[in-house]
Amino acid sequence: MIWAPAEHFGTPARLDHVREVTRLQIVVRARQGDADAFEALVHEHTPSVYRLASAIVGEGAARDVVQDVFLSAWRELPRLRDPEAFVPWLHRIAVNRCRSLLRGHRSVPEIQVGPAVAEAVADPRDFRVAAEARATIGLAFGRLSADQRAVLALHYAAGLPLSTVAGTLGVPTGTAKSRLHAAFEAMRRELGDQNDA
Numbered sequence: 001m002i003w004a005p006a007e008h009f010g011t012p013a014r015l016d017h018v019r020e021v022t023r024l025q026i027v028v029r030a031r032q033g034d035a036d037a038f039e040a041l042v043h044e045h046t047p048s049v050y051r052l053a054s055a056i057v058g059e060g061a062a063r064d065v066v067q068d069v070f071l072s073a074w075r076e077l078p079r080l081r082d083p084e085a086f087v088p089w090l091h092r093i094a095v096n097r098c099r100s101l102l103r104g105h106r107s108v109p110e111i112q113v114g115p116a117v118a119e120a121v122a123d124p125r126d127f128r129v130a131a132e133a134r135a136t137i138g139l140a141f142g143r144l145s146a147d148q149r150a151v152l153a154l155h156y157a158a159g160l161p162l163s164t165v166a167g168t169l170g171v172p173t174g175t176a177k178s179r180l181h182a183a184f185e186a187m188r189r190e191l192g193d194q195n196d197a
Contacts, residue, residue, distance in 0.1 A: 005100070011182065021045075023082060024083055024131075026040050026041060027041065027080075027083040027084075028083050030077055030081065031077050031078055031080060032078075034079070038073075038074055038077070041073075041086070042070050045090055046066060046070075048087075048091075049065075049069055049070075049090065049091070049159060050062055050063070050066050051157055051158060052091060052094050052095070052098075052153055052154065052157060052158050053065040053066055053069070053094055053097075053098055054157075055149070055152075055153035055157035055158075056095070056102070056146070056149045056150055056153045057098045057101055057102060057149075058142075058193050061101060064101075065094065065097050065098055065101060066094075068097050069090065069093050069094045069097055069098040072093050072097070073090055073093055075091075084184065085167075086166060088167045088168040091154065091158070091160075091168040092168050092169065092170065095150045095154070095168065098146060098149070098150065099146040099147070099150065102145075102146040102149070102154050103146065112154050121135045137191070139190075140187055140190035140191045141190075142185065144186055144187065144190065145186075147179065147183075148173065148179070148182065148183035148186050148187075149183075150169065151165060151169070151179045151180050151183050152180070152183050152184075152187070154169070155180055156169055158167065162176050162177055162180070163176075165180075
């Protein structure tokens, strides 16, 4: 190894490049059957897959989904053509697993909408109102189709831009945008139906 001064590697852009190359190398090694490399991928990506799954199917089923996602990923990883596409590919597996799970259940799973609403209030009366709002939103979200939940969860729970959501779902960006709009409209209808009840 050739010695280089620390400042050569110390620039933020250089460190980001090194991290990205390392991540890519880990994916390549995992594709070749390296179990330790795959374990590193599991460790790094479990939180994001769990957040995505719990946003779509609820926390109760999310752990099983995560386990299924990584089992499928291990089996299918050698077929991944572009190692740089690992994260969208992994998220697509998660979305598909969630869709399958939702299609197999007749009842609506309880969905927990993030704690931000509850944390934003200090007054106990406001907390009660916020908790009721969370429950109402959770029920409405639970009545959406798997595809509607997926596009909302990818964009808002996972924080992905529409172009990445589109890549994850395997559709053009315009289609992802229209699906997001349709999901919002469905959510509004569901919330309206609940308020009328």
